[in-house]
Amino acid sequence: MILRDKPGLMQLLFAVRGSVLPRILPRILGLSALSALVLWIDANVMRLPHTNAAPFAVFGIALSLFLGFRNNAAYDRWWEGRRLWGQLVADLRSLSREVDLFVAEPDRRAQILRLALGFLHLHRINLRKEADTSPAIRWAGDDFSESPHAPCAALDALTAAVAIGADDGFARKALAERTASIALAQAGCERIATTPLPYVYSLLVFRTTYLYCLLLPFALIDGAGWLTPIFVGIVAYVFFGLAEVTEELSHPFGETVNSLPLxxxxxxxxRTLAPKLGQEPPPPLQPVDYYLS
Amino acid sequence: MILRDKPGLMQLLFAVRGSVLPRILPRILGLSALSALVLWIDANVMRLPHTNAAPFAVFGIALSLFLGFRNNAAYDRWWEGRRLWGQLVADLRSLSREVDLFVAEPDRRAQILRLALGFLHLHRINLRKEADTSPAIRWAGDDFSESPHAPCAALDALTAAVAIGADDGFARKALAERTASIALAQAGCERIATTPLPYVYSLLVFRTTYLYCLLLPFALIDGAGWLTPIFVGIVAYVFFGLAEVTEELSHPFGETVNSLPLxxxxxxxxRTLAPKLGQEPPPPLQPVDYYLS
Amino acid sequence: MILRDKPGLMQLLFAVRGSVLPRILPRILGLSALSALVLWIDANVMRLPHTNAAPFAVFGIALSLFLGFRNNAAYDRWWEGRRLWGQLVADLRSLSREVDLFVAEPDRRAQILRLALGFLHLHRINLRKEADTSPAIRWAGDDFSESPHAPCAALDALTAAVAIGADDGFARKALAERTASIALAQAGCERIATTPLPYVYSLLVFRTTYLYCLLLPFALIDGAGWLTPIFVGIVAYVFFGLAEVTEELSHPFGETVNSLPLxxxxxxxxRTLAPKLGQEPPPPLQPVDYYLS
Amino acid sequence: MILRDKPGLMQLLFAVRGSVLPRILPRILGLSALSALVLWIDANVMRLPHTNAAPFAVFGIALSLFLGFRNNAAYDRWWEGRRLWGQLVADLRSLSREVDLFVAEPDRRAQILRLALGFLHLHRINLRKEADTSPAIRWAGDDFSESPHAPCAALDALTAAVAIGADDGFARKALAERTASIALAQAGCERIATTPLPYVYSLLVFRTTYLYCLLLPFALIDGAGWLTPIFVGIVAYVFFGLAEVTEELSHPFGETVNSLPLxxxxxxxxRTLAPKLGQEPPPPLQPVDYYLS
Amino acid sequence: MILRDKPGLMQLLFAVRGSVLPRILPRILGLSALSALVLWIDANVMRLPHTNAAPFAVFGIALSLFLGFRNNAAYDRWWEGRRLWGQLVADLRSLSREVDLFVAEPDRRAQILRLALGFLHLHRINLRKEADTSPAIRWAGDDFSESPHAPCAALDALTAAVAIGADDGFARKALAERTASIALAQAGCERIATTPLPYVYSLLVFRTTYLYCLLLPFALIDGAGWLTPIFVGIVAYVFFGLAEVTEELSHPFGETVNSLPLxxxxxxxxRTLAPKLGQEPPPPLQPVDYYLS
Known part of the structure; x- marks a missing residue:
């Protein structure tokens, strides 16, 4: 995630980090060049058909509709991912309080918290398809790699610790509810990670965007003249820019600059749980070059 | 569900799997041909009335409104279906932990988990109106086909097993809550499956789309000339394409390429529950030709 | 509710059941005739002022905004009504399982389920303002017609049965929670039934739509000529059609063809509860002439 | 709240009750007169600049965006207010059942219900800033006016009654949960009542609407001629009408004709609780001149 | 937060407090001046290319789409922040009732309430990055500044007091649930405070808005003549105004005039809890110059 203030004039002109411009520049230039070619042919070789703005008005509205929908859906996925991780933060803090209330033995309390932290790292690693499980091992003493689903195995181990440490009904009920809440947030994240936006939208959006930009010069020749390539470039920037942003945000657990800082x-x-385990809290993670991983 | 990366240039041009193009191509070509006919009559037989863009601007906005609404509603159904299944995943995992905490006898635990897996398959089979109940029989030993509602009967059997295996209030309360949560997700899926989008929208949308595409040539003759059939074809592609996607996504439990991978x-x-039943976890399902069933 | 497949060409042309066309046809024809009159006066009697498309563009966008908003709000009411009834389905199924777990005496169990079914019918009858309470009497043995609010009285009787049949705290807590969940869904339905969309929107939408269609001919004379009445008719169809659909869907518990199949x-x-009461499950209700009541 | 059927032709023409027209008529007429003045100056004194529709198209879209957003936000507040009161209805009904299950002594039960009804009236009085607390006194015997927050004091008294009447853990837990649910709905209503829509939107919307209507004549002179004042009037009606509706609905607990019937x-x-207190249920409130308070 | 009635005519003309106008005026004037320069060059130096409205229609729709989306997302953040604080209000009130029901010793009750009030102030201070922790010290006797996360430490201390004061399972369960609900609302606020809207949207929106306003003069020269700078100024006001409002509302816990009155x-x-601690309730905070902090 990029952490920066509202962009000033310099950033607006030159900011590249966090921008999608570099990735879509070839397409923008290509389409501008094509439109310049159309102009040149129209002026020097043969007169091409000129259309007026009517068909493009509706076309553009439909395209806006597609992009708007996809953008909303993608942002909702991104924000729901963030909300689920916020739920996990709250759940782990509440778990640490509930073991204080309901689990008598200090060692068992520590074990439960360690397994919870191990789960959190394994969940992150699972979502991001990372390989380095050392943070999980550091807390939980195990990365549960022999299990078919490591985060679930960590929660199973946590439940086993609860079964030993909590011997009355209230304790078991309270900690089972907490674990179920964690499991629900976990399944929510996995749902977002494994179910992309329907592929058919991608096809429809990109095909429509290309068609639009390819046909646009025929409508602009009369109205914009030699400014046509500039307008085509801007329209391509706006539409492809939004399409790219959408693509990134719809995968909130990836490692692009716009994904969530897991x-x-x-x-x-x-940092919240370390003191309860008798450890020095690690320093908060700082953004590097405005980027918080 | 189609699992593919962002479409590249080749896919944009040629991807057919997951695309709605094949299904709507006849309509697109038909409408293009009709508009070509209009042009030919206008040029060679008799001058037809030419309209300007004004009436189409509003018409197009209204049409976008219809399609946008229907698209949002359909996608919400699709995503709610996915969310409900994510809830079921979390509930079954939590159930497996709660039987560890609250049910003393290992055989009873296994029975409950087997019935839960049987329920899950029966629920899927019920939603998709499939006939093969063997996965349910494999886990639960029964497909409850003599009952008026097989998935409910599986949950009833699960409750009966809980009544035997859980003898204190906490255990019964915890497992009754979990079962109720499963039943709520189940009823949510059945709601989506049995209540389609109001039929009246389909009539309104398709009638309006046809009217729009049939009248469009009269507005484009002046502005687009012999490009008219191309524009009519593109507009038909955009509108009918969205209408088809909408139709598919609004039935998320079907077996089209865009339905959910149940x-x-x-x-x-x-895979998560098998180890608890002493079984080798089956391999995860892989997409075949980008399609995950 | 109309249950039909995606409309084919024949249905698009001729489907009347479920369509709003019959109800709005007089208005459409009236407005078309008026616009024809305007044309005739303009051509033969005196030249009327001709306007261009500019004022109508903004007007049309504002109108789309109104209609789009009202349509979303109405559909949300319809879908929330359906969701609440889905909640009731899940709650009654869960209730039937919880009495198995928490109520020892079989007669008491049956009494609770019978009262729950009686409540469900009384709730439906109350929402639809029907008079025939025989289904409620058949299950609950009473229609609670002497009470100021029959469905609430049925739930009160259910609670009284729970007070006798459930003698430990867990049982009372579990069944009280289930009853409260039912009461919440019930109050949600009553909220939708008694609180229509603000009347002021109806005035604003219908007044604006009429103004729009009455003034439209002045903008179309130049652009569409003798096609004007057709365009006015289509625009009236689109706008009044959506307004009517909205009106119907915003009353989801009515008995129009688009209301919910209560x-x-x-x-x-x-069907789910009958076996538990030792009765033959009745057959599922089938649509009659595509209509499911 | 206005309770009326779908407006017929007469109502469309003449309905004033529930309409915002009377309040915005001066502005509409003023703006129409100004535009007539512009026309007169342009024709008789000096030629004013004429603009085409291009700048107004974007301007109008942006204005629609503002108004659409504000309208959605206002309606959401109105509907959330109604939902919270529906929650309170369900909570009080459930409370009346839970005291039957969990509180042994009949006098204590009645006391709790009386305090709950007193709370409900005090909450309504607090939201509407009314002075007459007699309904609360009639039920609860006190209006808690010596307390800094009367509705909270009523719930505190209710809790004190629960502390006496409910002596086992289940009873206290159940009634504490119910009270917390009531308190949450109460706080939700107070949130809506004390936090208006951000003031900056009002400035932006009203300033933009005025600018739009003041500049519109310059764009319409060419296109609409002496119909200009009519169009300006209609556009003003649509935009100011929506702005007024929005203003009203965003204060759902006020006493305008469109606020909620508390x-x-x-x-x-x-009516639901009276029989449990041994009282004759009062008749339901009827709309007076279509208005339900 | 600004608390004012609906703006009257004077306020519309002159209100500055709460308005974003002062902040964006330089940009508006700069862009107007630039467009005047374009006009002057076009008239006196060399004829510049004139474009028609077609490319701007689509451009404007896309821009509206961006701004509309961002505005909705920002308002949702603002309103969710307010909802979470409303949840905290309800939770603290319910906590005060639950300690009455579940904690026997009056001193312990007071300690819990004092810690809760301390938490609330620390949470506010943490969100606003303020330095003055005296209100927290006044209630809780400590500002927990030695802890890595002060609000969490306050809730930990509260849990420790519960562990001493509540000795049966029901009490611990009830208070643990309340604390978890508080922690969830707290984590929600922290989520909003630490996760801004994706930076890439800011770049896209501001870059597109500047491009639009810079190119607009070329489209308006023909249509608006010497009114062009006025139109450019208005369009800049509308778009930059909305962008600024959005920026402010997306940080609901800041100290701008439009942020929440924490x-x-x-x-x-x-005020609600003071009487329970034997203290005089402090007077409600009043807006100063219409501003409620």
């Missing part, structure tokens, strides 16, 4: 969230939880 | 979700749950 | 939902619950 | 909702609850 | 909300809670 490392920092895990660190936040570690 | 088989894969059931497999995910089986 | 009879069928009640039957679904009866 | 008196009627309180009466509904009284 | 001081006043804390005071509301203090």
């Amino acid at each position: 490392d920092a969230i895990c660190r936040t939880v570690e | 088989d894969a979700i059931c497999r995910t749950v089986e | 009879d069928a939902i009640c039957r679904t619950v009866e | 008196d009627a909702i309180c009466r509904t609850v009284e | 001081d006043a909300i804390c005071r509301t809670v203090e």
